[in-house]
Amino acid sequence: MRISELADSTGVSVATIKYYVREGLLSPGKKLSERLADYDDQHVRRLRLLRVLRDVGAVPVGALKALVDATQDRTASVHDMFGKACDALRIETTVPVSRGDHTRELADQIVAQAGWTEVRADAPERDHLAGIIEVILDSGLPTDPEGAATYLPLVDAIAAYELGQIDDTQDREAMMEQMVVGQVVLGEFLLCLRRLAHEHHSALRFAGRR
Amino acid sequence: MRISELADSTGVSVATIKYYVREGLLSPGKKLSERLADYDDQHVRRLRLLRVLRDVGAVPVGALKALVDATQDRTASVHDMFGKACDALRIETTVPVSRGDHTRELADQIVAQAGWTEVRADAPERDHLAGIIEVILDSGLPTDPEGAATYLPLVDAIAAYELGQIDDTQDREAMMEQMVVGQVVLGEFLLCLRRLAHEHHSALRFAGRR
DNA sequence: AGTCTAGGATAGTGCTCCTATCCAACAGTG
DNA sequence: CACTGTTGGATAGGAGCACTATCCTAGACT
Numbered sequence: 450m451r452i453s454e455l456a457d458s459t460g461v462s463v464a465t466i467k468y469y470v471r472e473g474l475l476s477p478g479k480k481l482s483e484r485l486a487d488y489d490d491q492h493v494r495r496l497r498l499l500r501v502l503r504d505v506g507a508v509p510v511g512a513l514k515a516l517v518d519a520t521q522d523r524t525a526s527v528h529d530m531f532g533k534a535c536d537a538l539r540i541e542t543t544v545p546v547s548r549g550d551h552t553r554e555l556a557d558q559i560v561a562q563a564g565w566t567e568v569r570a571d572a573p574e575r576d577h578l579a580g581i582i583e584v585i586l587d588s589g590l591p592t593d594p595e596g597a598a599t600y601l602p603l604v605d606a607i608a609a610y611e612l613g614q615i616d617d618t619q620d621r622e623a624m625m626e627q628m629v630v631g632q633v634v635l636g637e638f639l640l641c642l643r644r645l646a647h648e649h650h651s652a653l654r655f656a657g658r659r
Numbered sequence: 660m661r662i663s664e665l666a667d668s669t670g671v672s673v674a675t676i677k678y679y680v681r682e683g684l685l686s687p688g689k690k691l692s693e694r695l696a697d698y699d700d701q702h703v704r705r706l707r708l709l710r711v712l713r714d715v716g717a718v719p720v721g722a723l724k725a726l727v728d729a730t731q732d733r734t735a736s737v738h739d740m741f742g743k744a745c746d747a748l749r750i751e752t753t754v755p756v757s758r759g760d761h762t763r764e765l766a767d768q769i770v771a772q773a774g775w776t777e778v779r780a781d782a783p784e785r786d787h788l789a790g791i792i793e794v795i796l797d798s799g800l801p802t803d804p805e806g807a808a809t810y811l812p813l814v815d816a817i818a819a820y821e822l823g824q825i826d827d828t829q830d831r832e833a834m835m836e837q838m839v840v841g842q843v844v845l846g847e848f849l850l851c852l853r854r855l856a857h858e859h860h861s862a863l864r865f866a867g868r869r
Numbered sequence: 870a871g872t873c874t875a876g877g878a879t880a881g882t883g884c885t886c887c888t889a890t891c892c893a894a895c896a897g898t899g
Numbered sequence: 900c901a902c903t904g905t906t907g908g909a910t911a912g913g914a915g916c917a918c919t920a921t922c923c924t925a926g927a928c929t
Contacts, residue, residue: 646818
């Protein structure tokens with residue numbers, strides 16, 4: 450398959466494909482000659498994946514690169530690979546770097562309380578959680594921070610379900626794809642459902658009120 | 660309070676404050692004279708809110724404007740106001756406009772199954788859900804689409820809890836603020852917890868595997 | 870009286886994600 | 900074999916967003 454066919458069958462422009470190749474998101478086609486290369490189904494798959502992540506998840510190109518790199522590293526275990534994927538997909542929102550150890554302690558406490566014993570002690574996600582907690586406390590949200598307890602079993606059930614869906618009879622790359630798409634697309638799905646539920650419950654409570 | 664003091668006490672630059680005023684995110688200070696205006700605590704609050712939404716939620720400035728406008732419209736009920744907030748906060752990710760009615764039906768079915776009877780029949784969120792479902796089906800995710808059933812009670816519990824936290828003894832604007840911050844910051848909180856849970860469950864399942 | 874600052878307008882910056890153009894080297898076609 | 904068209908590679912250009920910097924003059928403060 451030549452580059453123009455690849456473009457046609459994915460709906461991504463030739464210029465964009467070249468850009469992705471330059472950025473290392475897509476391997477160059479197998480060179481048939483100096484001026485002709487061959488692309489295969491792998492390229493189609495990869496390109497579709499990249500577009501879904503960008504279109505639905507607004508994943509920045511740099512994060513996509515990190516994802517690709519993580520898949521490439523064949524020395525890492527599947528779990529380490531997933532860990533890198535999580536790190537890459539945590540969109541860099543600016544949460545304050547926790548000004549004290551207090552919120553970090555709270556974060557660790559939450560993880561412990563949830564029973565997530567396998568989370569690395571130095572996972573960047575823990576700091577991120579601490580940052581978010583700090584924002585919550587600062588914002589004067591009426592939410593009692595201990596209310597985290599409400600979330601934990603629910604979130605755990607969701608994550609367990611999602612992980613359970615992964616088909617581990619396939620190869621590394623396919624598993625990574627499932628993990629990443631699941632994280633991004635099902636994340637959107639989740640937030641979308643949540644907004645719908647908000648609308649419903651808000652109606653019950655505030656429908657007539659001015 | 661003059662503009663420079665407002666800038667100092669919120670950490671937002673004077674130039675940015677002027678920009679926000681221009682964009683209608685912040686009302687101009689009360690003019691004391693042709694060349695001097697007075698800003699008060701309301702401005703500080705608003706500015707802090709805007710920064711949290713942008714920093715944590717990466718909410719685009721245009722969406723912030725929509726949020727402000729929704730708050731301003733005093734003819735709408737609290738519920739309508741919340742509805743507009745939801746619409747504004749649905750970050751415009753490009754999900755395909757459902758190519759058939761099939762996914763839209765699935766979406767409606769899910770809403771019905773969840774028991775969210777109060778969701779408007781023409782809520783844009785329904786179409787968004789349909790789009791996401793379409794992406795899920797297209798991606799060859801191993802997730803059985805009926806698996807939505809797993810999510811519904813969990814999401815419903817989360818949303819009900821969050822709505823329950825809103826303190827309705829306060830005024831419109833304060834309620835809106837709680838709603839919006841809750842949606843954005845607690846949304847981040849939720850996704851962060853979910854990533855942690857993913858790490859835990861992935862470790863249990865794939866720790867040793869290459 | 871002189872310096873400083875506010876407010877308003879407008880232009881420019883930095884970043885990201887493409888998109889367009891140019892080029893020489895082939896490939897396929899008659 | 901000539902001709903048209905496409906390719907990979909390089910590089911420049913452009914759109915959109917969220918600011919940021921500059922300029923200006925009326926008025927405040929000392």
